[in-house]
Amino acid sequence: MELGIIGLGRMGRIVARRAIEGGHDVVAYDVDYEAVGAVANDGAEPAESIPDLVDRLGPDTRVWLMVPAGEPVDAALEDLEGHLDGDDIVVDGGNSHFEDSVRRAEATEAAYLDCGTSGGPAGAELGFSLMVGGPEWAYEELEPVFDAVATGPDGHARMGPAGAGHYVKMVHNGVEYALMQAYGEGFELLHEGRYDLDLEAVARTWNNGAVIRSWLLELCEEAFREEGSDLGDVADHVTGGSTGTWTVQEALEQEVPLPLIYAALAERFGSRTTGDAADEPGEGRFSRRLANRLRYGFGRHEVARR
Numbered sequence: 001m002e003l004g005i006i007g008l009g010r011m012g013r014i015v016a017r018r019a020i021e022g023g024h025d026v027v028a029y030d031v032d033y034e035a036v037g038a039v040a041n042d043g044a045e046p047a048e049s050i051p052d053l054v055d056r057l058g059p060d061t062r063v064w065l066m067v068p069a070g071e072p073v074d075a076a077l078e079d080l081e082g083h084l085d086g087d088d089i090v091v092d093g094g095n096s097h098f099e100d101s102v103r104r105a106e107a108t109e110a111a112y113l114d115c116g117t118s119g120g121p122a123g124a125e126l127g128f129s130l131m132v133g134g135p136e137w138a139y140e141e142l143e144p145v146f147d148a149v150a151t152g153p154d155g156h157a158r159m160g161p162a163g164a165g166h167y168v169k170m171v172h173n174g175v176e177y178a179l180m181q182a183y184g185e186g187f188e189l190l191h192e193g194r195y196d197l198d199l200e201a202v203a204r205t206w207n208n209g210a211v212i213r214s215w216l217l218e219l220c221e222e223a224f225r226e227e228g229s230d231l232g233d234v235a236d237h238v239t240g241g242s243t244g245t246w247t248v249q250e251a252l253e254q255e256v257p258l259p260l261i262y263a264a265l266a267e268r269f270g271s272r273t274t275g276d277a278a279d280e281p282g283e284g285r286f287s288r289r290l291a292n293r294l295r296y297g298f299g300r301h302e303v304a305r306r
Contacts, residue, residue: 002027003145004053004063005044006076007094008035010300011117012066014124015093015149017042022148029053050079061088061110062142069096069242077108084110089138093117093130097246098167101133105162111138112162116169119151120298122215127151131172132158133165167250174247174261179216180294181264184287187220191229191286200224219297220290227293236284237304238268238291267291 001024005016008030016026020043028039029047040046047053054061061084065076073092080090088110092101094117101114116131117123130150132139139146139158150156159168190197203221207213227234244265251258271288283289283306295301 001025001062001142001144002058004029004047004057004061005039005066006030006050006053006063007066007068007072008032008039009066010121011093011123013039013042014121014128015064015066016044017124018127018149019145020044022145024145024148027053027056050076051083054080054083062091062145063089063110064091064093064145066093069094069100073100073104077104080110084108086110089113089142091115091142092166095169095173095243096166098133098163098165098170101166102163105134111135113138113142114163114165116165116172118169118172121300122298127155130156131165131168132156133160133167134158134162170243170246170250173243174258174265176216177244177247177264177268178260179214180291181260181267181287183216183220183294184285184290187290188286197229198224199229216294216298219294222297223290223293231286231289231293233305234289234293235304235306236271236288236292238271238288238295239301239304240295241265241268244268 003019003024004027005012006029008016008028016028016039019026026044027047028036028044029050030036036046045056047056063080065073067073067076073094073096086109090108090110091113093115096114105112111134113132113134117128119126119128127150130146136158146156147153159165187199190199190202200221203217203224207217207221244261248258248262248265267288292304296303
């Protein structure tokens with residue numbers, strides 16, 4: 001299948017590379033010419049602009065957007081306007097708000113698939129988890145591409161109509177916040193408690209057969225191995241939070257109690273006004289420092305340091 005990819009940052013490059021390795025023909029564009037060149041070295045056909053990208057694709061145009069959420073998505077769609085019809089398909093693989101995805105699906109002539117994407121840079125090797133919303137026929141048409149980009153056929157599914165994919169990804173991120181908070185608090189007690197513990201050994205042991213084993217726990221082990229049981233100079237400052245905020249806002253609208261997710265979100269916000277974030281003395285909360293380091297582990301987000 002011919003696939004156009006717009007946006008070649010960390011995640012976009014992985015989408016392109018896995019699609020190519022899956023036997024698909026990729027035409028790629030980004031405002032960063034070096035990023036285009038890097039993907040061209042992997043076998044993609046470079047494009048000079050969004051209209052040029054569409055011209056290089058066949059009559060049934062399939063385009064995957066991997067640009068930051070918000071205005072960049074609308075800008076890309078504006079550039080695509082007039083080049084697509086009802087037989088074409090656009091995938092938004094970023095972290096868009098689900099209501100924006102519903103709006104875009106209604107306004108875009110092509111079939112619009114909102115695709116929540118999880119897996120971070122590790123997806124380069126393992127593949128992503130893809131949560132897709134939009135027309136069923138468009139999802140089925142792109143299943144071979146989803147098979148290649150995801151961990152395989154079990155790594156993606158159509159969640160429902162427009163907006164459902166990004167809705168499920170939003171809640172996924174809320175759950176992620178709460179899990180990170182739970183691990184952080186547990187390891188904080190171990191760190192501050194009555195025994196002098198090797199936290200890398202604890203995480204490794206828990207990850208081999210224990211009920212709470214997970215990829216996040218593997219990343220805890222990695223953090224303690226690379227930073228030490230005291231997490232070295234990792235700061236008490238946790239960035240991010242938009243998808244967690246959306247999750248809590250939706251819970252309020254639906255009158256569904258989410259105390260754990262709300263508390264985890266509040267801890268993130270609190271980290272920006274206390275401890276290291278406010279240049280006060282002391283190391284800050286260990287749980288927040290671990291969350292800071294975990295964000296590097298799964299998303300290669302920059303680690304704030306003291």
